[in-house]
Amino acid sequence: MTPRFAVGAPVNVRRGNPPGHIRTPYYIRGKSGTVERICGEFRNPEELAYGRSGEPKQVLYRVRFNQKDIWPGYKGPAKDTIDVELYEHWLEPVR
Amino acid sequence: MMDNVTHTHEGPDPHAPRPDHDDTLTHHKRLEIAVRELLIEKGILTADEIREAVERMDARGPHLGAKLVAKAWVDPAFKARLVENGSAAAEEAGVQMDQPTRLIVVENTPQVHNLVVCTLCSCYPRMVLGIPPDWYKSRAYRSRAVHEPRAVLAEFGTRLSDDVTVRVHDSTADMRYLVLPMRPAGTDDFDEAKLAALVTRDSMIGVTTL
Amino acid sequence: MGGLQAGPVERVEHDYQLWEKRVDALMVLLSRKRRFTVDELRKGIESLPGDAYDRLTYYERWISSITSALIHRGTISIEELRAKLADIEQRPDGPKVGTP
Numbered sequence: 001m002t003p004r005f006a007v008g009a010p011v012n013v014r015r016g017n018p019p020g021h022i023r024t025p026y027y028i029r030g031k032s033g034t035v036e037r038i039c040g041e042f043r044n045p046e047e048l049a050y051g052r053s054g055e056p057k058q059v060l061y062r063v064r065f066n067q068k069d070i071w072p073g074y075k076g077p078a079k080d081t082i083d084v085e086l087y088e089h090w091l092e093p094v095r
Numbered sequence: 096m097m098d099n100v101t102h103t104h105e106g107p108d109p110h111a112p113r114p115d116h117d118d119t120l121t122h123h124k125r126l127e128i129a130v131r132e133l134l135i136e137k138g139i140l141t142a143d144e145i146r147e148a149v150e151r152m153d154a155r156g157p158h159l160g161a162k163l164v165a166k167a168w169v170d171p172a173f174k175a176r177l178v179e180n181g182s183a184a185a186e187e188a189g190v191q192m193d194q195p196t197r198l199i200v201v202e203n204t205p206q207v208h209n210l211v212v213c214t215l216c217s218c219y220p221r222m223v224l225g226i227p228p229d230w231y232k233s234r235a236y237r238s239r240a241v242h243e244p245r246a247v248l249a250e251f252g253t254r255l256s257d258d259v260t261v262r263v264h265d266s267t268a269d270m271r272y273l274v275l276p277m278r279p280a281g282t283d284d285f286d287e288a289k290l291a292a293l294v295t296r297d298s299m300i301g302v303t304t305l
Numbered sequence: 306m307g308g309l310q311a312g313p314v315e316r317v318e319h320d321y322q323l324w325e326k327r328v329d330a331l332m333v334l335l336s337r338k339r340r341f342t343v344d345e346l347r348k349g350i351e352s353l354p355g356d357a358y359d360r361l362t363y364y365e366r367w368i369s370s371i372t373s374a375l376i377h378r379g380t381i382s383i384e385e386l387r388a389k390l391a392d393i394e395q396r397p398d399g400p401k402v403g404t405p
Binding site (some may be wrong): 121123124125129131132133137139144145149212215217226228229230235237238240241242247250251265 | 390394
Binding site for chain 1 (some may be wrong): 307342344374
């Protein structure tokens, strides 16, 4: 499976609060960051959670966000970051 | 949960087992016995496998992470491999990765400090640090480490200037993170074993420095 | 729970009891044998009643979740579990029984 996003690509995290088991933290949904690395392909945990196969595998990314973009009123320098692991189906290109 | 545990790290015995139901057969202890015995009776697991898994767990602890850190401090080529591919370098150093998850090693420098948390559950680099401490799994740590990392660090006695970038790593999926702390000053003549003895668990989670 | 307000981090820790380690071992072994996944464990914990997070300890939540998943998968039946629990209830020397 070819990763849809390259290292350094800007990405948006999908919004929304679908039912079920979700591996995308609530606080990061709808935010914008940059692909820090491509971690490889893994079975989809949101399917595995229900005893299903988790196939097809999903590309997993580590995305870096600026803390100031995530938390209003973040107390710390503008260059502080947070990295979150996100599966490809949670990411959208920045237009 | 907190009622059961009154010891702090500064207390007389920080690792005392929970005193509450040591000798009583609670509902959940009964469940464990029941499920385990049923799985053994069905031939899905054996008692030996369970015993071995517990022994393996007991054998894992922060000394493994400390070994990797000390080796990285004395061997720049190893450090480069460790940061490039944590799992492979750890295996090379004799630390087994028997999990599907992969190890990412993040390096502290004078400019960057790394802090690890799992906000969704309690993901932890067990292959190199063993089972996580209770506070790592606590509501307070998981809630706050992401949005006020500097305040959490200060509670652990770690005060960083604004010149230092704080990088939080939320361990949300299949990666596990080990912080490579900075080598303390005045240790130039230390050998690897002596260096490893300096490396604390908390410094490899990133809540403290050395 | 990332991003929620909360009080100071209380730096508690304890050495795990044998039964807690065995719960952990069940998880490790069942996932290795592809009879369970850590994702089912997490989903099961999320599905526990609202107060379970504060009322139960860590491995109490784990064994609750593991048990539910094994029943759901049909690995063990509710009837088998009920009979086994009744049997354990009858044993004279409590938690020492059944130690592997």
